[in-house]
Amino acid sequence: MTPSASTLAFVESPVQLLNVLEWAHARRADDGTARPHDAAARADDGTARAHDGTDRTAADRTAADRTAAGRLLDGVPSQCERSTAAAAPGSGVPGDRAGGPRPGAGASGAQAPTIVVLPPTDPMSRGQLRRVAALARDEGYTVHWQEARGGAGAPFRALAALAADVRGAERIVVGDPFSRFVQLLLAPARAAELVVVDDGTATMEFVAQLGRGERLRRWHRTGSGAGARVRELAYAPVSGTARRRLTPGGGGRGVEVFTSMPVTPLPGMDVRLNDFAWTRARFGPPRLTRGTDLVGTSLVETGVVDPARYRAAVLALTREHGATRYFAHRRESPEKLRALSEATGLEIVRPDLPLELIARRGPVGRTIVSFPSTVVHTLPYALIGTGVTVAVCQVDPQWLTAAASPRAHGFLAGVTDTARDVRRLPAQAAPAAG
Known part of the structure; x- marks a missing residue:
């Protein structure tokens, strides 16, 4: 130390x-x-950023910024694709703005x-x-x-x-x-x-x-x-x-x-x-895709939600909202994700950064659907002014396992009910566990 x-x-x-x-x-x-990097995000000199930290006009970006954005918005990397770069000094961090602070800045x-x-x-x-x-x-x-x-x-x-x-x-x-x-x-x-x-x-x-x-x-x-x-x-x-x-x-x-x-x-x-002011000043704005992205949860892994009911709910959301990608929680098991991919046809994405950073960098769907979790509270802040809609799907009490804590449903309902600036979706019908 x-x-x-x-x-x-x-x-x-x-x-x-x-x-x-x-x-x-x-x-x-x-x-x-x-x-100075922070102050530049707030200066009102004709090239100022909006309240969400994004540039007011794309024309105000420098050529270097545009080049960096094109390179960095090619896609969301998987964990294995980025692990080597993460360990390499000077390899760069996805989403780094040209001219941003350097080590010791x-x-x-x-x-x-x-x-x-x-x-x-x-x-x-x-x-x-x-x-x-x-x-x-x-x-x-x-x-x-x-x-x-x-x-x-x-x-x-x-x-x-x-x-x-x-x-x-x-x-x-x-x-x-x-x-x-x-x-x-x-x-x-x-x-x-x-x-x-x-x-x-x-x-x-x-x-x-x-x-x-x-x-x-x-x-x-x-x-x-x-x-x-x-x-x-x-x-x-x-x-x-x-x-x-x-x-x-x-x-x-x-x-x-x-x-x-x-x-x-x-x-x-x-x-x-x-309110994720640093994230908004540092990254984005994201490029939006036409599709819907689903956000995964580790409620199955923590023993709260039955796996079969969760899989059926993801399938129903995929069909109803035309989802194409599933952002996996870092604790979701490979076996569960494989089963989800086979059942739904979704592209399973394992983000190598917290979802707030991944979404802010883009590309990201115009609608993001999540089960009750942290992101229904954080993404509305991180994505202020981008045009992205965050939606939350409620968890039906019948999804819960026998081992779930007696407080589980009340806690999850509270996560949903207290979220701001989100669209609330009803719980998806799911078959009985078998």
Whole structure:
């Protein structure tokens, strides 16, 4: 690690890392310390951009911008196609604007975080994380890759490596307050300010649980089984300490939530809107296709939705809306995706960046249909002014598995009902599981 940073950010997923970049951009804008690249997006000098960060006239683009856009909008790459380029220094990041910031170009100032990536073990998540980490480095941030999984000793080695920096940080930014490793890291923290950036719709549940004084627990976890209960009891002191640290007002500590989700702030909590201003200023506008894109979900993988009902719902949406592409969630299994492709004829796309960046770069369908998930809240912000319609298909209670948490349907309905600027679709009829 580098010498202790005043702001230290811990991320475990590509979306969390993207949202740390958005948070730092928002803080710079609030503090009036935006870089020249940021100011150019706001200058009103005849070549200014609209409120959504896109150029007002295509003629105002430079020849270099047009060349870059043509190269970068050829298609959405698959993970395997981009993995080699992601590791190659100077290979470029898809969507990079000509003349954009180069490494060390100045994510400076008191708010600039040192970002620590705590990667999961699955290859898709790791690949996306490396790509977003490359974006962060191009913006001038220090990014440290710290393995904390994949072996019995990995968590302890990571904790030992990070402990001094955690104790010395004045501000700590986390992407997943439910993560047990992050909760362990918060135990020695002395930071005067804690910031939680979105890890998707889980932010809604985090704030609600904190307000009710409950232990922090993912909404889709049932906690059944003697082994699970023993583990929860053994871990309860660590979880309780993390909950107290994340509760506003404890020991004079400030707590901020940076989110695109509709949350009601707790007393003493600062809630800051994430409207994807950095993404809109940095990428796009996207080229729109004539078709409809579907967005996949990992509800089957988490045991919430029955596979047969999910497959039937995707088939019905494909036929009704003329969908041609299916953007897979990074945790969807190859077997499930193969079955979907065979049943629907959809082109299965495995994005190598978070969907907000993929959609902003384009090409993207004029309509994007999703099941209840994070993107029904984030894409309307990322795609402001582009003409793209985001639609959300409700989940019928009959789709849920017997193992699904009793709170599952209410949570998913809440995700749908609170989404802004989306078109709401009824649940698709699906056959009984067989």
